[in-house]
Amino acid sequence: MLETLSIKTTSRNQFVELTRQIRSLLNDELSRDASFRDGEVIVYVPHTTAGVTINENADPDVVHDFLLTLERLVPKDAAGYRHAEGNSDSHVKASMMGFSATVLIEDGQLVLGTWQGIYLCEFDGPRTRQVHIRFRRA
Amino acid sequence: MLETLSIKTTSRNQFVELTRQIRSLLNDELSRDASFRDGEVIVYVPHTTAGVTINENADPDVVHDFLLTLERLVPKDAAGYRHAEGNSDSHVKASMMGFSATVLIEDGQLVLGTWQGIYLCEFDGPRTRQVHIRFRRA
Amino acid sequence: MLETLSIKTTSRNQFVELTRQIRSLLNDELSRDASFRDGEVIVYVPHTTAGVTINENADPDVVHDFLLTLERLVPKDAAGYRHAEGNSDSHVKASMMGFSATVLIEDGQLVLGTWQGIYLCEFDGPRTRQVHIRFRRA
Numbered sequence: 001m002l003e004t005l006s007i008k009t010t011s012r013n014q015f016v017e018l019t020r021q022i023r024s025l026l027n028d029e030l031s032r033d034a035s036f037r038d039g040e041v042i043v044y045v046p047h048t049t050a051g052v053t054i055n056e057n058a059d060p061d062v063v064h065d066f067l068l069t070l071e072r073l074v075p076k077d078a079a080g081y082r083h084a085e086g087n088s089d090s091h092v093k094a095s096m097m098g099f100s101a102t103v104l105i106e107d108g109q110l111v112l113g114t115w116q117g118i119y120l121c122e123f124d125g126p127r128t129r130q131v132h133i134r135f136r137r138a
Numbered sequence: 139m140l141e142t143l144s145i146k147t148t149s150r151n152q153f154v155e156l157t158r159q160i161r162s163l164l165n166d167e168l169s170r171d172a173s174f175r176d177g178e179v180i181v182y183v184p185h186t187t188a189g190v191t192i193n194e195n196a197d198p199d200v201v202h203d204f205l206l207t208l209e210r211l212v213p214k215d216a217a218g219y220r221h222a223e224g225n226s227d228s229h230v231k232a233s234m235m236g237f238s239a240t241v242l243i244e245d246g247q248l249v250l251g252t253w254q255g256i257y258l259c260e261f262d263g264p265r266t267r268q269v270h271i272r273f274r275r276a
Numbered sequence: 277m278l279e280t281l282s283i284k285t286t287s288r289n290q291f292v293e294l295t296r297q298i299r300s301l302l303n304d305e306l307s308r309d310a311s312f313r314d315g316e317v318i319v320y321v322p323h324t325t326a327g328v329t330i331n332e333n334a335d336p337d338v339v340h341d342f343l344l345t346l347e348r349l350v351p352k353d354a355a356g357y358r359h360a361e362g363n364s365d366s367h368v369k370a371s372m373m374g375f376s377a378t379v380l381i382e383d384g385q386l387v388l389g390t391w392q393g394i395y396l397c398e399f400d401g402p403r404t405r406q407v408h409i410r411f412r413r414a
Contacts, residue, residue, distance in 0.1 A: 042178065044240070044242055044249070047254070065356070066367055068356050078210070082202050083199040084197075094193075095191045102320070102378065104410055111278065112322060116322060138412065140314075140382050182378070185392070220341055221335055226342070229331055229342060238377070238378045270380055272380055
């Protein structure tokens with residue numbers, strides 16, 4: 001079964017942490033199926049100007065510096081862009097992060113490192129974004 | 139079973155859309171196995187100077203701007219390169235895009251967003267490239 | 277079952293090839309389970325300043341040029357960073373490479389291209405890093 005989160009973003013560039021919501025969906029799945037202990041979760045973003053990555057969940061300054069760096073690398077306006085919507089940068093940033101994340105599940109827990117959080121990466125907000133979640137048994 | 143597409147590229151830097159071919163392979167798979175409705179497809183590129191990404195399938199200007207941006211970020215010739223083949227940039231670009239894409243399948247359909255297409259990303263063409271496709275049942 | 281490699285890195289920025297160790301774990305897995313011939317291996321890095329990618333396994337100059345390019349794109353020190361640990365660049369570089377790699381397995385072999393090797397990407401070493409490995413049956 002596919003589950004879908006709907007996430008409202010509030011800025012053009014923004015990281016929204018999804019870890020708590022994914023963990024909660026995992027717990028629902030575990031309580032529906034006692035035989036499910038190990039596997040993976042696939043987090044999939046069905047957009048072309050938003051992606052998904054894993055990064056630090058503790059210090060919000062990391063996200064600040066992350067967005068600053070991506071904006072410096074791929075500025076919104078650059079010479080030579082042809083795409084008329086003014087979001088060519090957003091497409092590149094999203095592909096740099098990627099559109100799916102796979103996280104292992106072991107003994108009913110997400111196998112995340114201590115500092116790892118799962119983030120929706122908005123690069124052309126504010127918008128309402130979908131995030132698909134699928135759990136797989138090992 | 140592993141299926142392999144063979145794709146001839148025609149430029150040094152080029153995005154080749156694979157969505158139609160992958161959908162066609164999925165339909166073959168569904169017609170061989172009536173019990174297969176949900177799962178994933180893994181698209182894997184067995185090269186080091188070509189990758190795979192998902193991006194806009196509508197306006198070709200997006201691909202133009204995408205390649206322009208990658209070339210600006212990682213130019214073919216830069217001070218300090220040691221690798222004698224003259225394609226150090228191609229290796230970096232390919233890793234930035236990645237070598238596999240996972241796309242969900244639900245009720246016999248690829249779960250792609252409206253604007254999402256799956257692209258082979260050529261960064262050292264023209265060449266003939268392989269793309270491996272594997273379908274997984276949920 | 278989840279297997280975990282422990283890798284000691286020796287520089288701030290370093291690529292450590294894991295292909296041989298993953299192939300050896302695959303052979304152990306195959307000898308434990310004669311019915312396992314096809315599937316995938318998921319290589320997962322549970323950190324936020326180290327990632328995983330696939331790249332050339334032959335000429336070490338490729339890795340040199342790769343690290344040089346990433347350092348040029350995302351220098352250790354840049355104007356505007358707020359994160360006090362001095363490793364904002366490491367977080368961005370790790371996300372650019374990604375935290376998981378999926379490699380297909382066919383007839384008991386990793387389906388890697390001729391030049392492909394699987395690398396742990398250290399961006400804030402030297403440290404001891406964990407790499408989780410899970411094999412999936414097709």
